[in-house]
Amino acid sequence: MCIGCREMKNRNELIRIVRTPDGAVVLDKTGKTSGRGAYICKDVNCFMKLKKSHGLDRSFKTSIPESVYEDLEKEMSES
Ligand SMILES: [Zn+2]
Numbered sequence: 001m002c003i004g005c006r007e008m009k010n011r012n013e014l015i016r017i018v019r020t021p022d023g024a025v026v027l028d029k030t031g032k033t034s035g036r037g038a039y040i041c042k043d044v045n046c047f048m049k050l051k052k053s054h055g056l057d058r059s060f061k062t063s064i065p066e067s068v069y070e071d072l073e074k075e076m077s078e079s
Contacts, residue, residue, distance in 0.1 A: 015039065
């Protein structure tokens, strides 16, 4: 489920974001990173929604570094 629009999507339409066991938050481009995951559509509208609402911070119960949002934005503009 996308944490931006809350719709169920296929995995290939989503980007996985992972909070690793040591507390770092990273984009999981391989699908193999272990940790607690959240998904967002490859859709800039979902991204904007998420960024505005700080939904990621809430999902992971931590504050998300700006670099994670920058990585996400880059990932979306490439796909
Ligand atoms: Zn979405």
